[in-house]
Amino acid sequence: MRYTFLWAMCLATYAGTAQNWQQVGDFNRFVSGPLYNDTTTGLLFISGANRFNGTDTLDGFFTWDGTEFVSLGKGRSDCGNVGCGPALFLVRYNDDIYFSGPGLEKIDTVTLRGIGRWDGLQWSAGLLGLNEAVSATPFLDGYYLHEGNLYASGAFRTANGDTCNSVAYWDGTKWTGLDFPGDGFSQSVPRVHNILFYKGELYVAGNFYVFLDGEWIADIARYDGSQWHAVGGSIKGGLADIWDAIVYKDELYVCGYFRKADGNVGNKIMRWDGEQWKEVGEGVCSPSASARNMLIYNDKLLLGGIFDCVDNGLPVSNIAAWDGERWCSFGNSVFDNSISAMAKYQGTLYIGGGFTEIDGQPVKYFAKWVGDHSTDTCSALVVAAPEPEQAARYALNISPNPAHSIVTLALEGEIWGGKSVRLSIFNALGQEVWSAMSVSGREKVSLVGWPTGVYVARVELERGVRTEVFVKE
Structure with a gap:
């Protein structure tokens, strides 16, 4: 199928103000995420590098109910005087909330093995049975709930003693590995950021190099229930990485750091329809940009990260919206640093990141959308x-x-x-x-x-x- 790209761009300066975004909290460090809207409790669960909200101690894991922040127990034990280490995994499975991240050894004095379980009152070690290597701590990154099972990816070598290379599922009692190949480039544990089902098959994506279908494949693969396969060839480029994956309008979207110049179909974002890769407009046009996360919000696909233009030059600032046919800016605000996490909570968009100013006004680390889209600019239809x-x-x-x-x-x-x-x-x-x-x-x-x-x-x-x-x- 050929595509016609009709492009017209408004040569306007950013007209938005910080009034489009309202700071939430008074954190001492950035909110890296993830953010998780828990429909069971009605709370937004948050992970960040911040120890403090003003004078209140949060220690990395906490909740927001639309009015106040509440810490979960005493939080992470690895927080220093200023901040805490990263968390990557945050989800409810059955009756409990699970957190995971690199080096997560203790929460609230409870010894863990990379995964913490919060039952609403106290912490305990969760989802036991994973190991990375002799001494390293395993951790989880991506998740997908499917037919009562928790499918998870991350960095771990074995599940219940079986080699599984960072891909497994938990049935409520035990882990079962899915025999993903080991990383052929460094012989290390594959780093798998994302896991999800698309058109009845399991897809994983991240930063890995494995041997599939008679060739070396980088960064994305699919599982048909019995064997692993390549997905339209390999993601190309020595520094390529897929940071996020999501299904939107019956297509699988991936974003991260990859370029057309290295032989990929898209720049920093592209989509898979089950048979072939396709561009998303002209993608992200900033040469050194990184597209970090995606969210479906009001029937549009939001892209967050650190970039200053999409398509053939539409000016944006670290966030943009795609409706399946064209790119638009989101509020036309200017951020001084990255957007690392996004979530829809109580009908409102919340973002976290390293930003400390929006439109030259002090709005730091965590904010919610309070503006309108009257100043948005869009590329012409694709x-x-x-x-x-x-x-x-x-x-x-x-x-x-x-x-x-x-x-x-x-x-x-x-x-x-x-x-x-x-x-x-x-x-x-x-x-x-x-x-x-x-x-x-x-x-x-x-x-x-x-x-x-x-x-x-x-x-x-x-x-x-x-x-x-x-x-x-």
């Missing part, structure tokens, strides 16, 4: 062009072009078949300015009061989308 034989069988005609006060959109061709279709027009910012459902396939549109400039007319058909450009003088 639409699938019809195949040549289909294109010859229908056309979207625009007349006159250029137009002054009125323009006529007329759909012609046998592939249309006289069915009701949706016609729409977008301005140069990618904003929809007119739309209608048409039975006749012919609509007259008044342009009175419209700014002069370039517009894109679009028609949606069962077999594809067709666009045409016209000018309003």
